[in-house]
Amino acid sequence: MNKSGMVTEIRTQIRKEPFAGKYELAAGKELGRGKFAVVKKCTEKATGKPYAAKFLRKRRKGADCRMDILNEIAVLELAKANPYVVGLHEVYETSSEIILVLECAAGGEIFDQCVAEDDEAFKEKDVIRLAKQILNGVAFLHRNNVVHLDLKPQNILLTSARPLGDIRIVDFGLSRRMEKITEVREILGTPEYVAPEILNYEPISTATDMWSIGVLICVMLTGESPFLGDDNQKTFLNISQVNIDYSEDMFDRISSLAVDFIKSLLVKNPRKRATAEECLKHPWLNPHPLSQPLLQKMLAFSLDDNEMSQSESEPESPAHSPELGSFESFLMCPGQGGLKAGLGAFSFSEPPFPTRPEIKQELIC
Ligand code: ADP
Ligand code: MG
Numbered sequence: 001m002n003k004s005g006m007v008t009e010i011r012t013q014i015r016k017e018p019f020a021g022k023y024e025l026a027a028g029k030e031l032g033r034g035k036f037a038v039v040k041k042c043t044e045k046a047t048g049k050p051y052a053a054k055f056l057r058k059r060r061k062g063a064d065c066r067m068d069i070l071n072e073i074a075v076l077e078l079a080k081a082n083p084y085v086v087g088l089h090e091v092y093e094t095s096s097e098i099i100l101v102l103e104c105a106a107g108g109e110i111f112d113q114c115v116a117e118d119d120e121a122f123k124e125k126d127v128i129r130l131a132k133q134i135l136n137g138v139a140f141l142h143r144n145n146v147v148h149l150d151l152k153p154q155n156i157l158l159t160s161a162r163p164l165g166d167i168r169i170v171d172f173g174l175s176r177r178m179e180k181i182t183e184v185r186e187i188l189g190t191p192e193y194v195a196p197e198i199l200n201y202e203p204i205s206t207a208t209d210m211w212s213i214g215v216l217i218c219v220m221l222t223g224e225s226p227f228l229g230d231d232n233q234k235t236f237l238n239i240s241q242v243n244i245d246y247s248e249d250m251f252d253r254i255s256s257l258a259v260d261f262i263k264s265l266l267v268k269n270p271r272k273r274a275t276a277e278e279c280l281k282h283p284w285l286n287p288h289p290l291s292q293p294l295l296q297k298m299l300a301f302s303l304d305d306n307e308m309s310q311s312e313s314e315p316e317s318p319a320h321s322p323e324l325g326s327f328e329s330f331l332m333c334p335g336q337g338g339l340k341a342g343l344g345a346f347s348f349s350e351p352p353f354p355t356r357p358e359i360k361q362e363l364i365c
Contacts, residue, residue: 214265
């Protein structure tokens with residue numbers, strides 16, 4: 001039976017011929033692995049092009065999950081026009097698996113750079129560029145009434161790590177079409193990134209993704225997970241109380257515009273949370289030409305001195321200017337449509353994330 005909000009009509013041909021006839025699996029390490037999927041690098045024999053093959057088990061915990069996979073394919077099809085959503089090349093099916101042949105994001109998960117030490121970690125200017133791309137992709141999904149529902153650093157990949165490439169959003173296994181949702185009884189997600197409305201059995205919407213983006217950007221900028229507690233219970237308490245202290249040291253290293261941006265997303269009331277389109281207009285991502293020197297000064301907190309070029313090292317500016325002071329007006333009530341998430345319907349299967357640098361992936365299911 002279809003779960004609420006899933007789309008299962010697909011246009012992509014599901015090939016039944018052997019995958020190995022057309023692709024050669026690359027020797028060596030897997031590209032990644034989730035609970036029900038293994039992702040391996042492969043080469044298309046005819047073209048020599050590299051791809052990522054995602055092998056998805058059709059039966060999970062004794063249940064037939066083919067529809068979940070069709071839903072993932074349908075969302076990938078819908079998002080084909082957006083460059084920041086991973087491309088779907090072909091689909092194969094065996095008796096036990098469906099194989100998605102995806103564009104290969106060779107730079108791996110942004111997760112790795114989120115937890116990297118100093119020199120290897122993202123600089124704020126990098127996060128600004130990548131955040132725009134993530135928001136562009138998510139705004140596209142939201143315009144098409146699709147919610148991702150599992151945005152986190154493990155599901156945002158890079159086309160190349162060094163030099164830092166562009167982002168690709170992956171893993172649409174939990175995505176839902178808003179207009180098709182009546183009620184969600186089975187929410188999957190990752191404890192640190194779930195929005196308060198999910199925990200409170202309240203309607204979820206596109207704003208639910210925006211909360212996760214707030215957490216994601218915070219992790220990209222600071223390397224720290226803002227709501228992480230010693231166990232899931234504490235993490236959930238931190239989330240529902242929006243227990244975040246912006247005067248903590250971790251926020252000293254980032255610009256006040258970045259903090260303002262995060263504040264616009266980590267808002268308990270989903271209707272008061274910034275939308276993806278609004279975020280794209282935020283001054284953090286769109287420095288006013290006149291405020292460029294000020295912005296550079298603020299960004300300098302997170303840039304190595306020797307990385308700033310001559311032109312970037314502009315003269316001194318005052319710490320605050322009226323045009324950068326308050327962004328209250330930037331926040332509007334998005335008025336998102338809703339659905340119900342059932343807290344009682346999901347459980348948490350793995351221990352909580354350890355603190356940096358060993359944050360690892362986990363799932364609610
Ligand atoms: P799951 O639903 O099991 O989490 P994902 O789609 O997130 O599956 O894939 C698991 C991991 O595999 C990702 O976190 C990433 O590390 C890697 N991966 C997935 N898709 C690609 C891709 N297109 N290119 C490179 N690596 C990928
Ligand atoms: Mg994943």
